[in-house]
Amino acid sequence: MEAFRQEIIIGAVVGYMIFCVLTGLWAMRRTHNSSDFFIAGRGLGPIVVSLALFSSTLSGFGFVGGPGLVYSIGVSSFWMVVISSCGYALGFYLVAKRIRMIAELRDCISLPDIVAARYGSEAVRFMIAITIVLGVMGYLATQILAMAVVMQAILSGTEAFANVGLVTCVVISSAVLIFYCVTGGIIASVYTDVVQGSIMIVAGTLILFTAMNVFDGGIQEATSIILADDYETVMPYGAAGIMASLGWFFVFGLGLAGQPHLITKMMMNKNIRDNRSILPMSLFGYVMAALLWISIGIVMRAAVIDGVVDPLALPDDAASVFLSVFTNPLLAGIVFAGLFAAIMSTSDAFLNIGTAAIIHDIPKAIRGKSIENELFWARVVTVLLAIVAASFALYSHFRDATLVALLGAFGWGTFAASIFPVVAVGLNWKEATVAGAVTAIGTALTINFGSQLAGITFPYGVSGQLVAFVSSMVLFIGVSLVTKKPVLDNDIKLMMDI
Amino acid sequence: MRSKLIYIIFAVAVLMAAILLAICLAETVPDAGGRAHAEIPGLQVGGDGAARLQYIGPLAFIFQCLLLIQIALLSLLGVAERYRTSELLAYMGGTLAITLFIAWKMFSGHSAFLDTGETGYFMGFPTATAWQTYGTWLGAIPLILIYSFGFNKFFYTKEDEEKFNALLAEKANKLSEAKNPDRAT
Numbered sequence: 001m002e003a004f005r006q007e008i009i010i011g012a013v014v015g016y017m018i019f020c021v022l023t024g025l026w027a028m029r030r031t032h033n034s035s036d037f038f039i040a041g042r043g044l045g046p047i048v049v050s051l052a053l054f055s056s057t058l059s060g061f062g063f064v065g066g067p068g069l070v071y072s073i074g075v076s077s078f079w080m081v082v083i084s085s086c087g088y089a090l091g092f093y094l095v096a097k098r099i100r101m102i103a104e105l106r107d108c109i110s111l112p113d114i115v116a117a118r119y120g121s122e123a124v125r126f127m128i129a130i131t132i133v134l135g136v137m138g139y140l141a142t143q144i145l146a147m148a149v150v151m152q153a154i155l156s157g158t159e160a161f162a163n164v165g166l167v168t169c170v171v172i173s174s175a176v177l178i179f180y181c182v183t184g185g186i187i188a189s190v191y192t193d194v195v196q197g198s199i200m201i202v203a204g205t206l207i208l209f210t211a212m213n214v215f216d217g218g219i220q221e222a223t224s225i226i227l228a229d230d231y232e233t234v235m236p237y238g239a240a241g242i243m244a245s246l247g248w249f250f251v252f253g254l255g256l257a258g259q260p261h262l263i264t265k266m267m268m269n270k271n272i273r274d275n276r277s278i279l280p281m282s283l284f285g286y287v288m289a290a291l292l293w294i295s296i297g298i299v300m301r302a303a304v305i306d307g308v309v310d311p312l313a314l315p316d317d318a319a320s321v322f323l324s325v326f327t328n329p330l331l332a333g334i335v336f337a338g339l340f341a342a343i344m345s346t347s348d349a350f351l352n353i354g355t356a357a358i359i360h361d362i363p364k365a366i367r368g369k370s371i372e373n374e375l376f377w378a379r380v381v382t383v384l385l386a387i388v389a390a391s392f393a394l395y396s397h398f399r400d401a402t403l404v405a406l407l408g409a410f411g412w413g414t415f416a417a418s419i420f421p422v423v424a425v426g427l428n429w430k431e432a433t434v435a436g437a438v439t440a441i442g443t444a445l446t447i448n449f450g451s452q453l454a455g456i457t458f459p460y461g462v463s464g465q466l467v468a469f470v471s472s473m474v475l476f477i478g479v480s481l482v483t484k485k486p487v488l489d490n491d492i493k494l495m496m497d498i
Numbered sequence: 499m500r501s502k503l504i505y506i507i508f509a510v511a512v513l514m515a516a517i518l519l520a521i522c523l524a525e526t527v528p529d530a531g532g533r534a535h536a537e538i539p540g541l542q543v544g545g546d547g548a549a550r551l552q553y554i555g556p557l558a559f560i561f562q563c564l565l566l567i568q569i570a571l572l573s574l575l576g577v578a579e580r581y582r583t584s585e586l587l588a589y590m591g592g593t594l595a596i597t598l599f600i601a602w603k604m605f606s607g608h609s610a611f612l613d614t615g616e617t618g619y620f621m622g623f624p625t626a627t628a629w630q631t632y633g634t635w636l637g638a639i640p641l642i643l644i645y646s647f648g649f650n651k652f653f654y655t656k657e658d659e660e661k662f663n664a665l666l667a668e669k670a671n672k673l674s675e676a677k678n679p680d681r682a683t
Contacts, residue, residue: 079630084635085636085638086638089638089642092645231615232543311539459530460524
């Protein structure tokens with residue numbers, strides 16, 4: 001079997017991609033209007049929503065960057081993972097019920113629709129839509145690039161495709177992504193998420209058991225090796241220190257409720273009462289899949305320190321080297337399919353919310369109405385958005401990484417700082433005002449983008465994202481308290497009483 | 499409670515901002531955010547743990563505790579005011595106590611290791627790290643249980659469902675009247 005390792009891996013990945021294309025074709029017949037395209041007509045069951053929610057949370061970063069971070073800085077990066085239980089809980093306590101109610105009450109199909117209904121303000125809608133578009137470009141570009149790099153690594157291991165270029169890999173991977181997103185919209189997206197999520201759970205569980213058997217003494221032997229080399233790396237705050245760790249605790253804990261690609265999925269369930277089962281199922285799926293993140297990183301760091309494996313060229317190679325050295329080909333095939341699943345499930349979510357912002361929200365904020373024939377334009381813009389993001393990815397790779405790095409600053413932390421106060425707090429506090437919302441979003445964007453542009457760093461590993469998030473929270477509540485109490489529409493007021 | 503709750507959340511957020519500022523202004527130590535491994539490229543090390551906590555250790559721990567308090571307060575904000583009963587407050591208080599206890603075991607366990615250089619292990623990790631890894635993960639599980647098992651009691655009761663259905667019916671009536679103005683009475 002070892003002789004056919006590459007063929008097995010390629011077979012698993014190709015099989016998965018064919019499944020995505022077929023799902024797109026099937027979903028196309030169920031997509032009749034823009035509501036179907038963007039929020040699946042609010043008709044999804046709890047299992048589908050749970051798997052879609054957690055698989056969109058764990059992007060390619062969780063399969064590549066996550067193990068790389070543990071390899072590089074140790075336990076510090078655990079904080080992004082272990083805080084998930086708090087993060088999911090807050091997301092459901094603050095957002096799930098209310099966003100679902102407003103969506104039905106006002107026929108909302110996007111997050112900017114929700115904030116426009118809540119605040120009665122097109123300015124807030126516009127700012128959230130712009131934040132989403134900027135974030136989507138950065139996220140999508142990095143996801144597409146990651147997908148292409150992994151595909152190139154897999155294909156170049158075979159004789160037939162030894163010289164395959166990165167551009168070809170970008171074209172192939174983007175084509176599959178575009179096909180099922182354009183044909184089936186969010187319906188294709190969430191049903192592929194179901195399989196993607198299932199693959200990720202299986203991959204995470206199997207990898208944990210494999211990692212536990214790399215050293216005779218299991219994970220404890222691995223952590224002992226790391227501790228003997230540098231104890232801080234395997235202590236609770238890791239190599240990056242206490243404030244970097246707590247920064248991730250804050251941004252990932254509270255910030256999950258501010259991620260547009262995740263909370264939009266909370267609008268899609270058929271029944272509000274399904275939330276009670278969606279929360280534990282999503283968390284369970286995330287925890288099982290994230291076992292891969294922690295176990296690969298720890299074992300690879302110990303293996304390199306112990307001389308079992310040569311030092312890695314890049315920390316992000318941790319997962320691929322682990323798979324080639326320590327796993328059998330079948331498991332490697334499953335995990336590589338899981339990696340593509342993780343990247344695609346996040347990418348399709350971003351394509352969907354980015355398209356909604358461009359064809360639905362920005363025109364509505366500027367002209368007071370969305371464009372005619374939304375479904376047609378949704379499909380056109382989905383293609384264009386993916387092509388622009390893929391071009392950004394290639395430009396970044398071959399010419400200048402600054403652009404994508406800058407857009408990358410509009411990632412999780414910027415969404416968290418901009419959107420959490422306005423949506424998660426604002427949906428539960430009637431006195432929140434438009435001025436508070438605009439100030440919070442403006443502050444979050446300015447600090448995140450400004451610190452990235454100016455190259456500002458804070459002492460003790462304090463991140464710009466943490467500073468932005470704390471500032472936007474304080475200003476959102478503070479400005480709302482000192483400005484005139486808003487007059488809410490009656491239906492929104494009654495909904496917020498429920 | 500609602501009118502006071504947002505003020506408490508605001509106060510905690512301001513306190514966190516102040517502590518963050520104090521940490522940024524505190525005397526710095528070399529490699530507080532880690533440094534490159536001397537022999538293996540791509541790896542970072544933490545170095546002298548005691549030195550890294552010398553000026554900011556207690557402040558950072560207070561920041562962590564305030565964050566846990568804020569999570570509990572925000573969770574409470576997500577519950578309608580009339581359902582913030584003493585029973586719910588007891589559950590939330592208990593959850594907060596558990597998470598604070600875990601944070602203390604983590605911080606004090608780390609400090610004890612820095613003093614003695616000795617540690618036990620639990621399920622693969624040094625004891626303090628096990629509190630962080632398993633404790634933080636599991637510490638919020640009561641929040642999940644409160645939501646799942648208490649959904650019909652604290653989050654969306656039958657009465658709430660009826661109110662929401664009434665809102666939807668009102669919306670449907672308005673739409674119908676707008677489409678057929680003659681039928682409006």
